[in-house]
Amino acid sequence: MLQLNYDPATNPLNNNEWAFPLFECIHIAMFAMSIGTIAIVDFRLLGLAMRRQSPAELMKATSLWTLIGLIVVITTGLVIFTTDPRSYYYNPAFRYKCIALVGAIIYNYTIHRKVILANAGRFVGGLVGGVSLLLWISIVFAGIFYSFV
């Protein structure tokens, strides 16, 4: 059993009717911003949207918003985690979510970024954009499946 010198019952989020859903709402709005901005670039890589701009232009225009979204979504996620660390820690969906999130962030700022800046062809670009979309969507799914597994 995971040992903690901390009693979640003392967490303010577990003692205030509004705090927990409020953090959830911020978490959802900010993953919409971070994943949404990445998705715009991915749709462009797949050749489906905003074709008058290059993927690099779109990435530059959205990167600050992606970063702000990621910082806030991770911060609120960590706060939500503290409300019930034991059940999150042992939950397979949550474990997948953590690993996939680290992977997705590394992917986003390495391979994804390099391929966009190198102005790769339709095939490589589409592949990299498709993988990015699937990876981020799987993280959203894991967040919901946490409550169902």
Added chain:
Amino acid sequence: MSPGEIAQAIQDLPFFTALRESGLTYPIVLSSHLTTIAVFGGLILMSDLRLLGLALTNIPVSEVLLRTRPWKRVGFVIMVTLGMLLGGSKLFNYYDNPYFLIKMTLIAMVGVHAMVFHRSVYANPARFDGLKTMPGVAKAAGCVSLAIWLGILSMGRWIAYFEFPDTHPH
């Protein structure tokens, strides 16, 4: 029939009963609903921030609004369809939940907002292209849209936290 009986009859339809009692389908529909919020809600958010002059300022307003519009429409239809599946399967628990009712009202407000700003903003966003600062009407449209959508998102989450008074038949 009272609204409660109608809601009960709808959620008792074999299709909605199967969805509600399914082990895997329900969370998949719910996850997909959230995914459309991430992917297509992100488009709405960025369009609003563009109208406010805060984001994507190196891309013309008309490009941001018009070139993402087909995707927003597709996303909206998917989002609403999935939402109807989720809402229908538990309608008896939702029909008199105040947060659910506020959410439905706000969804109607999306349409009202689109009509109010149709002529001044959405029908011809090219008039804002190349402007250094966005005019008030564009900022107002972006601000109202942002407020409505954040309200829809928040009320959607709050539905799950509403507790009926003890005297309530639920």
